[in-house]
Amino acid sequence: MPEVRTAPLVVEFPFTRSLGPVQSAFLTGLRERTVLGVRGSDGRVVVPPAEYDPVTAEEIRELVQVGASGTVTTWAWNPAPRRGQPLATPFAWVLVRLDGADTALLHALDAPGPDAVHTGMRVRIRWAAERTGAITDIACFEPERSEPEQSAGNGRQPIPHDGEFADPVTGITTPARLDYTYSPGRAQSRYIDALADRKTIGERCPSCRKVYVPPRGACPTCGVATDAQVEVGPRGTVTTFCIVNIKARHTANLDIEVPYVYAHIALDGADLALHARIGGIPYDQVRMGLRVEPVWTDDGRFPDHYRPTGEPDADYDSYKELI
Amino acid sequence: MNKAATAKECVAVVGIGQTKHVAARHDVSIAGLVREAARRALDDAQLTWADIDAVVIGKAPDFFEGVMMPELYLADALGAVGKPMLRVHTAGSVGGSTALVATNLVAARVHRTVLTLAFEKQSESNAMWGLSLPIPFQQPLLAGAGGFFAPHVRAYMRRTGAPDTVGSLVAYKDRRNALKNPYAHLHEKDITLEKVQASPMLWDPIRYSETCPSSDGACAMILTDRAGAARSPHPPAWVHGGAMRSEPTLFAGKDFVSPQAGKDCAADVYRQAGITDPRRQIDAVEMYVPFSWYEPMWLENLGFADEGEGWKLTEAGVTELDGDLPVNPSGGVLSTNPIGASGMIRFAEAALQVRGRAGDHQIDGARRALGHAYGGGAQFFSMWLVGADSPAA
Numbered sequence: 001m002p003e004v005r006t007a008p009l010v011v012e013f014p015f016t017r018s019l020g021p022v023q024s025a026f027l028t029g030l031r032e033r034t035v036l037g038v039r040g041s042d043g044r045v046v047v048p049p050a051e052y053d054p055v056t057a058e059e060i061r062e063l064v065q066v067g068a069s070g071t072v073t074t075w076a077w078n079p080a081p082r083r084g085q086p087l088a089t090p091f092a093w094v095l096v097r098l099d100g101a102d103t104a105l106l107h108a109l110d111a112p113g114p115d116a117v118h119t120g121m122r123v124r125i126r127w128a129a130e131r132t133g134a135i136t137d138i139a140c141f142e143p144e145r146s147e148p149e150q151s152a153g154n155g156r157q158p159i160p161h162d163g164e165f166a167d168p169v170t171g172i173t174t175p176a177r178l179d180y181t182y183s184p185g186r187a188q189s190r191y192i193d194a195l196a197d198r199k200t201i202g203e204r205c206p207s208c209r210k211v212y213v214p215p216r217g218a219c220p221t222c223g224v225a226t227d228a229q230v231e232v233g234p235r236g237t238v239t240t241f242c243i244v245n246i247k248a249r250h251t252a253n254l255d256i257e258v259p260y261v262y263a264h265i266a267l268d269g270a271d272l273a274l275h276a277r278i279g280g281i282p283y284d285q286v287r288m289g290l291r292v293e294p295v296w297t298d299d300g301r302f303p304d305h306y307r308p309t310g311e312p313d314a315d316y317d318s319y320k321e322l323i
Numbered sequence: 324m325n326k327a328a329t330a331k332e333c334v335a336v337v338g339i340g341q342t343k344h345v346a347a348r349h350d351v352s353i354a355g356l357v358r359e360a361a362r363r364a365l366d367d368a369q370l371t372w373a374d375i376d377a378v379v380i381g382k383a384p385d386f387f388e389g390v391m392m393p394e395l396y397l398a399d400a401l402g403a404v405g406k407p408m409l410r411v412h413t414a415g416s417v418g419g420s421t422a423l424v425a426t427n428l429v430a431a432r433v434h435r436t437v438l439t440l441a442f443e444k445q446s447e448s449n450a451m452w453g454l455s456l457p458i459p460f461q462q463p464l465l466a467g468a469g470g471f472f473a474p475h476v477r478a479y480m481r482r483t484g485a486p487d488t489v490g491s492l493v494a495y496k497d498r499r500n501a502l503k504n505p506y507a508h509l510h511e512k513d514i515t516l517e518k519v520q521a522s523p524m525l526w527d528p529i530r531y532s533e534t535c536p537s538s539d540g541a542c543a544m545i546l547t548d549r550a551g552a553a554r555s556p557h558p559p560a561w562v563h564g565g566a567m568r569s570e571p572t573l574f575a576g577k578d579f580v581s582p583q584a585g586k587d588c589a590a591d592v593y594r595q596a597g598i599t600d601p602r603r604q605i606d607a608v609e610m611y612v613p614f615s616w617y618e619p620m621w622l623e624n625l626g627f628a629d630e631g632e633g634w635k636l637t638e639a640g641v642t643e644l645d646g647d648l649p650v651n652p653s654g655g656v657l658s659t660n661p662i663g664a665s666g667m668i669r670f671a672e673a674a675l676q677v678r679g680r681a682g683d684h685q686i687d688g689a690r691r692a693l694g695h696a697y698g699g700g701a702q703f704f705s706m707w708l709v710g711a712d713s714p715a716a
Contacts, residue, residue, distance in 0.1 A: 007459035015389035016447050020352035050399055051354050057372040057402030059358075171349060176389045182459045192460050210575035220571035240481070242473030243527035259527075264474055271575035276462070288481055302462045316481070321576070323478045 501654025
């Protein structure tokens, strides 16, 4: 049994959000230490505000300001905060019904331990020092130790608000990151191991006899395991290709200079083409049927590229079924 | 027709709504975007949220906007609270597959009136990034969708001997058609064939102007049964056939130029609709052409031309707005591409044609139209054939 390889795979992107009128007012309000909700058709105040009525589906735009203090409706202790969570020390996830609201808002509560948290406890917003118009403008909630302030919006009744602020926030960036442990599985691990010896190993389907490169452990047509290894290549034929003239952004191929030829190469003995770059020939002289061989570099896991062998071009009929 | 087939309810399209497709809708949230299309479809059908029994929604993979399962958060915006809501996933073909899932719910009499909707807000992300993730142990060669499809275009050119100008003819036609469609994203008023042919080569043989744009947009349809169609204020489009087919991305013997799954899907739709000569019996086609050369390729795959002959129809002007087989009168994916919605836009535009409600890009007298979508590595296909006449008639 070969070693199954694993490697970290990080998927990360700074997604952007266009907020629309309601979320724009809500997040801009947080920047100004004002919490807005919206009144639904049944009179209930929804916080955070929704754009459309959860009961009737009608558009709702009647914004109201609610309090900065509220009551915990339920909670869960988080003993081991992860990267990017609101607090670095253990805290409670809480649902807080702010004074004047009929629904609860999810956030973090800074508390010394689970014994200090209970449903029904009074809490208040701890505002972030630097506020930009984001949910993180609420740094967290904290237990309310004194009587609630009676200033505007902090009473029990919501007060009407036009949602208008100077310099409103209309869009935000929401970076997302997923950390995976990726495994290519046994078949591809064998293929990768063989590449270390500069050999290309495919696998033959016991049913249709086709040789798959790279192998995937099963034949997608017959649905059976491919367990017989077959060495293919090293030479092959360019079945088709394109000339890439634009640099890809956000991808790992940033260091490849353009133009370059991205080709499908049917290695001798393989029944479908793999994809690789062609070098050692001007890009505008690459053609279908060109015979090529791999070029290795000392540190490369894969052939760096394929170059012409100097053999005569393959006859179209010899590879047309492999395109 | 066998007994099982006749037992199906007839399905009609009675409402269609689209947003004006643009590069970036910074003024609305995703909820606001889908709402706009759904509202217009309801208005077209003169129905209210209460008339909708279920919602079927589709979009491209979640990575494209980075919202995991956005359908959950869109239930309010689409009036789905207290109703069944389904999400369909089939990559670029998803708009078509979504409409077909909705169709089947009505045909099977599970629901009487269904709202179906597809969307993409490409401005919130980058599809090229989403399609080129740095998978460990794989050589980082991917160059986005264009780099994936360009070699297959070259293979088509080699196989058929098509002159290299054919792709530019398609792009020039579709971009001119888009000028007649107020919802199309690209409105290139001063487009010329010379400009298309002089545009930069991105993934040779695909030029910049032969490539689809990146759009924000949504498309919605209201599907209903015969009783619902009888109440429709405007002529309905009737679904005469619909099918989906799939195959692996890569397998030994896969024909990327003319995938078997596409041929099988079209054959199934034609059989259901009683089409024996698609070229003569179908009046307009909305096919999924994200890169110009896919028009001649799909003309063959869908049976409008013999193998190797598709480009001749394009070159002869048959697929022009005034040709005898107009293809993509709306301007197509080449002019508008909110990825997840693009398939549904094809289906909806086919329906608009047979309803006689396509406006300036209406094909006179269109009675039967085909809507087509494909996705993934040319591996998911969905199509429907709609007609002006009820299939029961």
